[in-house]
Amino acid sequence: MLAAVAEIRAIGEPLYGTRWTAELAWDVGKDTRQVRRWLSGEAAVSERALSWARKLARRRARQIDALGGRDDD
Template sequence: MSLSSNSTLSVAERRAASRDRRIALGKAEFAAAAPTGQTLVAEAGRRGNGGPPDVSAAVELRAVGELLYGRRWIQELAEDLGENPRQVRRWISGEAAVKPRALAWARDEARKRAQAILRLVGEA
């Protein structure tokens, strides 16, 4: 079945339209989204108490995962925890409660990596 080129959009046009829709979402939708790891780090620094931010276990796990592993954090974190990535997604969505063992491991791993980085580059 052949469609005329006038009735269909090119790939570039569809991508541009998709980008425009994402930009048009506005700040309200982004503010409603869960905070990123970088956002939580900034908030913890502003409070100055040196402790973890006062957020849910799912939000904290997401932030630690993003900071430890980057873009593919769910897959990487799941592998290190010995969990299915789908289970990690359930935790993040609130569909299931985060296992205390998983959160404790993520916190401990974050502390170890932070110490290793500070040993490498020195404290500011």
């Protein structure tokens, strides 16, 4: 299992690309400075924000999967 900050990064970067900190902050209801504090180790990732990020990732995965179905080859 990833540490919370590593999980936030692992979710944010592929979902949002280079501006992931600002976009993720917006979607989980946090200020971009708070996300930067998480990344620097200055503050802990809240359980609520991590839960929202996980939900966003699962939703995006379902959307992508629905576009082309599964390729089990």
